[in-house]
Amino acid sequence: MSHTSAMDALQALRNKRDTRNYLPDPIDDAVLSRVLDAARMAGSAKNKQPVRLVVVTDHDTKVALKASGDFASWIDQPPVLAVAAVNADAGPRRLFDVGRHCQNLMVAAHAAGLASCPVTIHHPEVAAQALGIPDGVEPAMIISLGWPAETNQPSPISGPRVGLEDYAFREVWDQDQ
Ligand SMILES: Cc1cc2nc3c(=O)[nH]c(=O)nc-3n(C[C@H](O)[C@H](O)[C@H](O)COP(=O)(O)O)c2cc1C
Structure with a gap:
């Protein structure tokens, strides 16, 4: 890999x-596919690959999804919502897997010039109903x-992030922080 x-x-x-x-403005399909593909390549615990995405552009579906989160009143505006869902049987690390997929997605989107934001699903049954997600699959983010x-x-x-010195302790936990 080059330094650049x-x-x-x-x-x-x-x-x-x-x-x-x-x-x-809509997101061109070629750009969207590249971003989704970067998400797809995230690793997962024991390589179980339990995460799937539902990509939503339909306005009525976005409106329905607003009720799935307590801080989601604005999500009928973005042109695309990618809803990450995970196999509920995938074990205790499944939300770590979801996080890796979502971060890949957002960083790849950012690199392509797209903005993004994670939105919490507080009411998974609402998202499941809106998207036809079956029992045993958990709408996650x-x-x-x-x-x-x-x-x-x-x-x-x-706000600003915590400083590097206060964030990454060397060798042992720093009690002064
Ligand atoms: C796990 C998680 C859940 C979040 N849930 C919501 C949400 O429900 N609604 C929302 O508007 N933003 C949500 N956010 C966005 C956070 O508010 C945001 O990451 C934080 O304010 C830092 O923003 P910045 O990167 O612009 O500084 C969430 C972020 C994370 C990491």
Whole structure:
């Protein structure tokens, strides 16, 4: 791998911010497929590959999905919602797997110029009903996707990250932190 592409990956990881304001423009299928494919390649515990995505562009379905989260009133706006669902029998690490898929998806989207935001599913039965997800498969997370609006309102809970010194302790847990 060249140094340039390594730096690009680091930059994409470091400066991705969660964004809730989008242009109405659709996402070209070629771009969307590349992003979904990056999510697909995430690893999983014991390589069980228990995560699937439901990709939603239909407005009525987005409206129905709003009721699946307690902080999801805005999710009828983004042009695409990718709903991650996981086999409920996949074991205790299944939400770690979901997180890896969602992060791959969002970083790949960011690298392609797309904005995104994770949205918690507090009421999985609502998402299951809206999407036809069967028993035994757990709706786990919604990721909104779209081209970023020109002016983006910062989230009221957005803020600087904890500093590196306070974040990564060396050798043992640092009690002073
Ligand atoms: C596990 C998880 C659940 C989240 N759930 C929601 C949500 O339900 N609704 C929402 O608008 N944002 C949600 N977010 C986005 C967070 O608010 C966001 O990651 C945080 O404010 C940092 O934003 P920033 O990267 O723009 O600084 C969630 C993020 C994570 C990681």
